[in-house]
Amino acid sequence: MHRRIVMVSAVVLFVIAVLALGAPWFASADPNDTAVLDRLKPPSRAHLMGTDELGRDMYARIVHGARYSLAIAALTALGSVLAGTVLGLVAGFFRRLDAPLMRVVDAMMSFPDILLAIALVAILGPTLLNVVLALVLVYTPRVARVVRASTLVVRELLFVEAVRALGVRTSRILWRHILPNLLSPIMVQGSFIFAYAILAEAGLSFLGVGVPPEIPTWGTMVAGSQQYADRAFWVVLFPGLAIIFTALSLQLLGDGVRDLLDPKLKKTL
Amino acid sequence: MDTPAPAEPPRLMVRNLSTSFPTEDGLVRSVADVSFSILPGKTTALVGESGSGKSVTSLTLMRLLPKTANAQVSGEAPFVTREGRTVDLLALGDQEIRRLRGNQLAMIFQEPMTSLNPVITIGEQIAESVRLHKGLDRTAALAQAKRMLDLVEIPASAQRLHEYPHQLSGGMRQRVMIALAMACDPTLLIADEPTTALDVTIQAQILVLMRRLQAETGMSILFITHNLGVVAHHADDVVVLYAGRVVERAPVRPLFAAPEHPYTQGLLACLPGKVRGAGPTRPKRLFAIRGQVSSPLSPPPGCAFEPRCDHAQARCSQAMPALVETGASRQARCVRVAAAGVAAAA
Numbered sequence: 001m002h003r004r005i006v007m008v009s010a011v012v013l014f015v016i017a018v019l020a021l022g023a024p025w026f027a028s029a030d031p032n033d034t035a036v037l038d039r040l041k042p043p044s045r046a047h048l049m050g051t052d053e054l055g056r057d058m059y060a061r062i063v064h065g066a067r068y069s070l071a072i073a074a075l076t077a078l079g080s081v082l083a084g085t086v087l088g089l090v091a092g093f094f095r096r097l098d099a100p101l102m103r104v105v106d107a108m109m110s111f112p113d114i115l116l117a118i119a120l121v122a123i124l125g126p127t128l129l130n131v132v133l134a135l136v137l138v139y140t141p142r143v144a145r146v147v148r149a150s151t152l153v154v155r156e157l158l159f160v161e162a163v164r165a166l167g168v169r170t171s172r173i174l175w176r177h178i179l180p181n182l183l184s185p186i187m188v189q190g191s192f193i194f195a196y197a198i199l200a201e202a203g204l205s206f207l208g209v210g211v212p213p214e215i216p217t218w219g220t221m222v223a224g225s226q227q228y229a230d231r232a233f234w235v236v237l238f239p240g241l242a243i244i245f246t247a248l249s250l251q252l253l254g255d256g257v258r259d260l261l262d263p264k265l266k267k268t269l
Numbered sequence: 270m271d272t273p274a275p276a277e278p279p280r281l282m283v284r285n286l287s288t289s290f291p292t293e294d295g296l297v298r299s300v301a302d303v304s305f306s307i308l309p310g311k312t313t314a315l316v317g318e319s320g321s322g323k324s325v326t327s328l329t330l331m332r333l334l335p336k337t338a339n340a341q342v343s344g345e346a347p348f349v350t351r352e353g354r355t356v357d358l359l360a361l362g363d364q365e366i367r368r369l370r371g372n373q374l375a376m377i378f379q380e381p382m383t384s385l386n387p388v389i390t391i392g393e394q395i396a397e398s399v400r401l402h403k404g405l406d407r408t409a410a411l412a413q414a415k416r417m418l419d420l421v422e423i424p425a426s427a428q429r430l431h432e433y434p435h436q437l438s439g440g441m442r443q444r445v446m447i448a449l450a451m452a453c454d455p456t457l458l459i460a461d462e463p464t465t466a467l468d469v470t471i472q473a474q475i476l477v478l479m480r481r482l483q484a485e486t487g488m489s490i491l492f493i494t495h496n497l498g499v500v501a502h503h504a505d506d507v508v509v510l511y512a513g514r515v516v517e518r519a520p521v522r523p524l525f526a527a528p529e530h531p532y533t534q535g536l537l538a539c540l541p542g543k544v545r546g547a548g549p550t551r552p553k554r555l556f557a558i559r560g561q562v563s564s565p566l567s568p569p570p571g572c573a574f575e576p577r578c579d580h581a582q583a584r585c586s587q588a589m590p591a592l593v594e595t596g597a598s599r600q601a602r603c604v605r606v607a608a609a610g611v612a613a614a615a
Contacts, residue, residue, distance in 0.1 A: 095337050158383040165331055165378075166371030166398045166449065176397075180388045 006256030009249035016246055020066035029060035031216045040232040050234040052225050058234060062242050065216040069198055070246070072132055072217065076197035079136035081190045084143020085182070091144065092151025093174055102148065105141040113138050114203055121209045128211050135200055139193045146185050154181045184258045191254020195247035202243055218243050278349065279306035280489045281330075281457055286344035286359075288322075288329045296341075297565045299325040303344075303515050305508045307457065310483065312490040314500045314521075316536070317510035320562055323493045326510075327459045330358055330491075331376055332366045348374070351456055372402040375450035379462040381443035385434035391418075391445050392430030395452050402453045417448035421478060440471035444478070451482060458483075459491045464499065476503055497540055501525055506598075509533050512562055512573035515592055519599040529601040531578045532558070572603070580605060 019026050035055035043050045049058035091101040108116070120134035154160070155178060163177055202219030204210035206226070210219055218239040225235035288300040300322040307313045315323050325334070334340045346358040351373055358366065358374075370376075378384045386394060395417055396410035405413060411430065418426035421444040434442055443463060450458060460479065464472035480503060483490060492504055500507055500521065507524045509517040509532065517530040528534045535558040560577035563569055569576060571586040578585065584604055592602045 158378055158380050159386045161333060162376075162378055162384040162446070162449075163386070163394075163397075164333055164370070165376040167367045167369070167401060168371070168397065169367060177386050177389070181386070183388075 002256070002259075005252050009252040009256070012245055012249040013253060016066055016242075016249075017070065019063050020070050023064045023067055027057070027060040027063040029057040031056060031061040031064040032214065033057070040228060040235070042232070043234055049238045050232065052221070052232075052235050053228050058221075058238055061216045061221055062218065062238055065218050065221060065239070066242065068128070068211065068215055068217040069201060069219065069243075072128065072135070072201045072211070073194045073197040075132045076135040076139060076200075077190050077194040079132065080139035080143050080193055081186060083136065083140040084189070085147050085179075085186055087140065087144040088147025088149075089151055089174055089179065089182075092148040093155055093178065098148070101144075105144050108137070109141045109145070114200065114207075117200060117204055118207065118209050121204060126209055126212055128215065131201060131204060131211055134204075135197050138200070139196065142193070143186070143189050146189050147182055150182045150185050151178060154178050183261050187261060188254050188258050191250050191257070194254075195250040198243055198247050198250075277309055280309045281346065281348045281358075281491070282306040283326075283330070284345045284347075286326065286329065286346065287342070288325050288334070289341045291339055291341070292566075294566050298568075299513050299565065300329065301513045303508075303510070303513075305506070305515065305518060307489045307491055308505070309456075309489055310487040311505040312483065312492050312503055313506045313508060314492045314494060314504035315508050315510060316494060316497065316500055318495055318562065320512075320565075321510040322513035323495075323510055324461055325513075327376070327461050327491065327493055331370060331374060331459060332358065332361070332363075333376075348457070368402070371398050371450075371455075372453045373456050374459070375453070375455035375457070376459045376461065377443075377446050377450050377463045379465050381439055381446050381466060384446055385442060385449075387434055390431050390433055391437070395445070395449050398449060398452045413452065414448075417452050418445070420451065420482070421445070421448045423448070439467055440474065443467060443471075443475055447475070447478065447482070451486070454486060455488055457489045457491065459493070461493045462495070463492075464496070465494070472499075479503075497536060509536070512568065513565065514573060514589075514602065515600070516574065516603070517599075517601045518592075519596075519601075523596070523599060529595055529599070529606045530574075530603050531580050531605075532574050535577075 033056060035051070038047070038051050038055040039053055041047055041051040041055070047057050047059065049062065052058055052061070087101060087105065091098045117134045117138050120137060121130055124130035124133065160173060160177065163173055168177070198218070201210060201217060202222055205217060205219030206223035208223065210223070211217055213220055213224065221239040222236050229236045283306065284304050286300055286303045287298065289296050289298045303322070303326060305313060305315075315326060317323050328334050329340070329342055330346055342359055344359060347355050348358050349355050350369070356365070358369075361369070385391065392411055392414045395414035396407065399405050399410040399413045400407070415426050415430055418429055423429050423441060423444055429437070434445070437445065447463075463479070464475050467475060476499060479490065482488070492500070494500060504521050507519055507521050508515055509530065511532050517524070517528065517533045519529075524533065525537065528537055535556070538556040539558065541555055558577055563573055563576060569586060571584075571588055572578070572590055575581045575585040582604065590602050590604045592600050593606070595601050595606050
């Protein structure tokens with residue numbers, strides 16, 4: 001059962017990724033081509049998922065939007081996992097740096113996520129890169145905390161002392177012996193943040209401080225069309241479903257990958 | 270102060286080693302003024318109960334005490350390297366001691382279940398040490414790792430090389446730990462209760478293995494244990510620690526034949542079985558030394574063992590007796606033997 005869920009999630013993500021990468025082939029319509037006469041048309045053969053308030057093809061926008069939404073989420077996950085892992089490892093391993101680093105992290109975490117992101121984007125300006133940057137700053141503390149906590153556990157294990165007794169230098173102990181033991185929590189955090197970032201980007205766009213409106217992301221689509229939702233459910237349903245499926249699959253896959261990485265569970269999966 | 274000069278100089282001498290830890294309640298002296306030596310190819314056993322300073326002694330010598338413990342260490346530990354140089358382990362720089370560790374000085378820990386990295390194959394773990402100290406490449410290091418697994422008699426070594434620690438039993442893991450420690454052919458092996466966590470049958474196998482490796486390589490072993498049976502069979506010299514101090518030092522046979530310090534006598538009396546012969550006063554119940562080890566925060570003013578000693582006299586509680594020579598390479602820290610020793614010498 002467990003195995004099937006992981007497989008299904010992987011397939012869903014794979015399909016979404018293929019659609020995103022090959023967007024021009026899978027959706028020939030221009031996602032920004034407006035046709036005022038065709039506005040808010042329900043799903044039909046010509047427009048698989050209907051059209052939005054400017055008559056743009058929803059299907060084309062979702063497929064092209066996947067590129068941006070996934071790219072933003074992937075970059076956010078990558079950036080915050082890298083930064084958070086380094087921070088957490090250093091804070092957890094070198095006791096003297098622990099308190100100063102973690103107080104900064106605590107301060108960052110004391111802001112509500114979306115508020116901090118809004119403030120950052122407002123200061124930096126609403127570009128794609130700045131949205132990623134803001135989200136990385138928001139999610140880095142989460143990773144840092146989890147990695148620090150796991151480092152605190154692993155650094156006390158006897159094998160760390162044993163490799164020290166073999167003359168292994170500290171940097172190598174961190175990199176080669178402690179980090180691999182933290183991969184499971186890091187993977188899980190990464191997959192969570194990937195999913196959160198899709199939602200957060202949608203939220204930012206919805207609030208009007210996300211990526212510029214001419215870039216189709218799932219978030220800008222929901223944001224731009226929500227006032228028409230009572231007349232044309234498809235304008236929010238399809239981008240909403242895209243967000244849900246992607247986020248859910250990521251979480252489930254992250255869970256599965258963690259089990260896969262655990263050598264003790266290798267045989268059961 | 271030290272044993273009469275043997276034919277070969279000791280591989281490691283420990284002179285007046287003291288290790289203290291500052292705590293909120295004051296300075297705790299875990300190891301106080303400990304001296305002993307280990308001859309090439311011989312085994313010196315460090316015996317004592319929990320908290321007597323055995324492990325702190327070994328960690329101090331390996332320089333593995335955590336920096337955050339702020340340990341205050343004094344004394345000297347001249348070690349003769351493979352190249353014939355004599356270096357003081359306690360005074361070496363961080364980088365120099367790291368080069369010795371795993372290379373010339375190796376250590377086996379008590380807990381084989383947790384002493385291996387769970388996410389790295391055992392072959393890689395052994396190879397790491399070889400690559401680090403011998404500069405071999407990956408393939409050569411793995412080949413050496415396989416040879417080491419063969420050396421410690423692990424069956425199907427080629428296959429075991431690629432297995433993870435959890436796939437091995439406790440005894441197998443301790444063999445791997447020994448392989449890991451022996452990979453760079455160390456001249457001194459510190460074994461901190463290497464068999465304590467193992468079944469009795471496995472213990473014997475591991476001890477036989479260690480002895481075989483010692484005979485083949487000529488390494489010295491510092492054997493830390495509280496198991497006197499193991500000491501009797503495997504040690505050449507014995508150092509008995511009590512509350513961080515050496516209370517008796519002797520070659521193994523004389524020590525077991527005629528222990529001089531009341532604590533050593535008590536330890537031997539605690540052994541079950543008829544090892545010590547059936548005298549008229551042979552106890553039917555297991556003997557136990559009464560009382561507990563005194564707190565290191567408030568040591569008694571005199572002999573640390575005085576509160577538990579059946580032979581305590583008034584002067585025992587006044588001052589710590591000195592460690593005195595009582596015979597050929599024998600020392601004891603007790604007012605009673607001190608008198609006897611002086612009388613015998615006179």
